[in-house]
Amino acid sequence: xxxxxxxxxxxxxxxxxxxxxxxxxxxxxxxxxxxxxxxxxxxxxxxxxxxxxxxxxxxxxxxxxxxxxxxxxxxxxxxxxxxxxxxxxxxxxxxxxxxxxxxxxxxxxxxxxxxxxxxxxxxxxxxxxxxxxxxxxxxxxxxxxxxxxxxxxxxxxxxxxxxxxxxxxxxxxxxxxxxxxxxxxxxxxxxxxxxxxxxxxxxxxxxxxxxxxxxxxxxxxxxxxxxxxxxxxxxxxxxxxxxxxxxxxxxxxxxxxxxxxxxxxxxxxxxxxxxxxxxxxxxxxxxxxxxxxxxxxxxxxxxxxxxxxxxxxxxxxxxxxxxxxxxxxxxxxxxxxxxxxxxxxxxxxxxxxxxxxxxxxxxxxxxxxxxxxxxxxxxxxxxxxxxxxxxxxxxxxxxxxxxxxxxxxxxxxxxxxxxx
Numbered sequence: 001x002x003x004x005x006x007x008x009x010x011x012x013x014x015x016x017x018x019x020x021x022x023x024x025x026x027x028x029x030x031x032x033x034x035x036x037x038x039x040x041x042x043x044x045x046x047x048x049x050x051x052x053x054x055x056x057x058x059x060x061x062x063x064x065x066x067x068x069x070x071x072x073x074x075x076x077x078x079x080x081x082x083x084x085x086x087x088x089x090x091x092x093x094x095x096x097x098x099x100x101x102x103x104x105x106x107x108x109x110x111x112x113x114x115x116x117x118x119x120x121x122x123x124x125x126x127x128x129x130x131x132x133x134x135x136x137x138x139x140x141x142x143x144x145x146x147x148x149x150x151x152x153x154x155x156x157x158x159x160x161x162x163x164x165x166x167x168x169x170x171x172x173x174x175x176x177x178x179x180x181x182x183x184x185x186x187x188x189x190x191x192x193x194x195x196x197x198x199x200x201x202x203x204x205x206x207x208x209x210x211x212x213x214x215x216x217x218x219x220x221x222x223x224x225x226x227x228x229x230x231x232x233x234x235x236x237x238x239x240x241x242x243x244x245x246x247x248x249x250x251x252x253x254x255x256x257x258x259x260x261x262x263x264x265x266x267x268x269x270x271x272x273x274x275x276x277x278x279x280x281x282x283x284x285x286x287x288x289x290x291x292x293x294x295x296x297x298x299x300x301x302x303x304x305x306x307x308x309x310x311x312x313x314x315x316x317x318x319x320x321x322x323x324x325x326x327x328x329x330x331x332x333x334x335x336x337x338x339x340x341x342x343x344x345x346x347x348x349x350x351x352x353x354x355x356x357x358x359x360x361x362x363x364x365x366x367x368x369x370x371x372x373x374x375x376x377x378x379x380x381x382x383x384x385x386x387x388x389x390x391x392x393x394x395x396x397x398x399x400x401x402x403x404x405x406x407x408x409x410x411x412x413x414x415x416x417x418x419x420x
Contacts, residue, residue, distance in 0.1 A: 012130040016139065016187050017166025019123050020146035022086060026116055028157075029093045031266065032057060033109070035159040035244050036167035038357025043167075044102050048245075052375025055241045057106045057369030058113040063361045066118025066161040070357025077124035079191045079351065083182050085094030085122075090178035097171035106363075121357030124185045128344040128352060136344060137284065141277025141337030148269015149335055151240055155266060159244070207254040217357045219417055221346065224401045225339065227360040228298070231398035232335040235301055235328070235391040236368030238309075241371040243325055245385045246308075252318050261322045268329030273329075277337030288337040289413045295399045297338075301331035302395035309388030320414050342405075343388040346417050366394075 020327045034038075037051045045053075073081050092112030099105035124140070131139030158170045216222060239246075243262030308324045340356070347355045370381040374387040404414050 011141070012285055014188055015126060015130045016143045018184050019143045020149070021167050021177075021184060022082070022119065022123065022181045023146025023207060023264040024150040024153065025086070025174075025181040026119060027147050027266070028087055028154035028174050029178060030116065030169075031151040031154035031240055032158040032170045033058075034241055034262070036162050036170055036269040037156055037241075038245065038248070038304060039162055039167045040105070044105075046102060048101065048375040048378045049372065050286065050375075052241070054102070054105055054109060055371035055375075057109040058116070059237075059364050059371075060417070061110045061113035062117040063360070063364035066357040066361030067354065068357070070116035070121030070353035070355070072118075073122040073125065073357075074351065074353040078126055078173065078193045079185065079189050081118055081122045082126075082189065083186045084413050085115050085118040085184040086178060086185060088118075088202060089103075090175045090182065091115075092247035093175040093201070108326070120360045121353050123157075124171070124340055124344075124356040125349075126189065126192060134150075134285065135281065137276070137277035137279075137281035137290070137337050137341040139277070140344075143338070144333075144336055145270050146294040148266045148329070151266025151269070152263045153266070155240075155244070155259050155263040159256040163256050170261065179314065184210040194213065203259065213221040214249050215417060216347070216351055216358055221405045221414065221417070222355070224358075224405050225402070226292075226359055227367040228394045228401040229335070229339060229359065229363035230333050230389075231337075232301070232366070233363045234370045235305060235392050236332045237304075237324060237367050237370040238374050238387060238391045239328065239332075240386060242374050242378070242387075245378075246312060247318055249312060249384060250315050250318055250321060252262065256377060264322055264326040265329040268326045269333035272330035272334035274317035276334030277341070280338035280341060283411075284341075284413065287413060288411050289405075289407075290342045291402055291405055292411050293338045294335060294342075294402045298330045298395045298399035298402065301328055301335075302392040302399070304328040304331060305388045305392035305395065307394070309385040312383060312388065313385040314338040340417045342414060346414055348391065348417065 026051050033055060039054065040046065041048070041051050069085075070082060089112050092108060092115050096105065096108040096112065099108050114127050127139055128136070133263045154174070161170045161173060244258040244263055247258035252261065276293055276297060280290045283292060284290065304324055308321065311321055311324060328401065343355060343359060344352065363377060370391070374384065374388070377387040377390070378384055403409050
């Protein structure tokens with residue numbers, strides 16, 4: 001950032017701050033289940049695959065809502081959708097705490113996913129609209145660190161709360177900041193077009209070339225983006241859902257300790273997103289595309305996930321695993337800053353919400369597959385080692401897909417979509 005950006009607070013900084021806080025509460029509710037899965041397994045007499053289904057229940061509805069929510073936001077405005085959804089996941093969080101069976105817990109998490117599933121596809125277009133174009137990657141990255149902070153706080157605090165009170169109190173207490181997020185969005189966020197952004201930011205005009213709405217389903221480059229992102233979500237939620245249990249596998253029995261070590265996957269989002277966004281912006285200003293940063297993130301994530309699988313199988317000291325989880329998180333989270341900047345640059349603004357929504361819906365095939373499939377692998381092999389190697393393989397495939405975005409295997413800027 002330049003000196004003026006540090007000295008003078010601008011409206012897009014307010015937008016970033018509110019969206020970060022919204023994501024923190026969102027991810028606290030989402031990740032808070034991870035440390036208490038063992039307690040839930042014991043209370044309801046479940047196996048790991050059933051617990052994985054509970055973790056995945058959220059993602060089924062979350063993925064389903066992405067595209068409809070983006071379409072609605074494109075048509076009626078994004079602020080009201082954001083207020084309603086943040087209030088909705090606060091309610092969903094509260095009722096999760098009163099679940100009395102496997103079925104009711106599955107249903108309440110499913111309903112929470114419906115509410116949270118409308119946030120992303122309306123949040124990202126607002127960030128893209130208000131952030132200066134030359135800070136696109138940094139803005140997408142800094143505003144997305146709320147996910148990592150929310151995962152960190154969600155896992156750490158859930159471990160402490162569940163030990164001192166019970167797992168149900170995790171969800172009762174996590175609902176409070178979610179209600180505050182709804183209020184902040186209502187008070188501070190203005191619908192794009194209602195603010196004189198020309199006096200506050202330096203991004204370009206919002207009108208782009210006219211395209212058919214159907215292009216978001218037909219463009220090959222977008223499908224490469226859609227499919228590649230599945231691997232990043234899969235790898236992230238393999239670790240977010242099961243990292244506390246991974247630490248238990250290598251000998252850390254105390255829930256509060258395993259939760260603290262596992263929470264590094266969330267904290268890693270801060271350096272991962274900021275560094276990746278800054279670097280992709282720097283290359284972009286030099287006429288380069290964002291594919292290099294994206295592909296490197298995927299390859300390095302694959303290498304680190306393989307190392308995690310290896311250290312679990314040989315039973316190393318827990319600090320080694322903690323460091324590797326943190327490094328893997330840096331690369332897995334780092335994917336998103338250049339990813340979302342790339343979408344905003346190649347897709348016309350008129351269909352931003354729908355594109356972001358469809359993108360995230362497809363990406364979260366990885367979200368609802370990872371907890372369940374990882375649980376199955378654990379039940380079958382008795383270890384999480386193979387599951388980490390599977391996630392690494394997906395990341396390597398994603399690196400190749402990203403490099404295939406036009407102009408394929410060249411580092412110049414990616415092409416704007418101009419189809420009629």
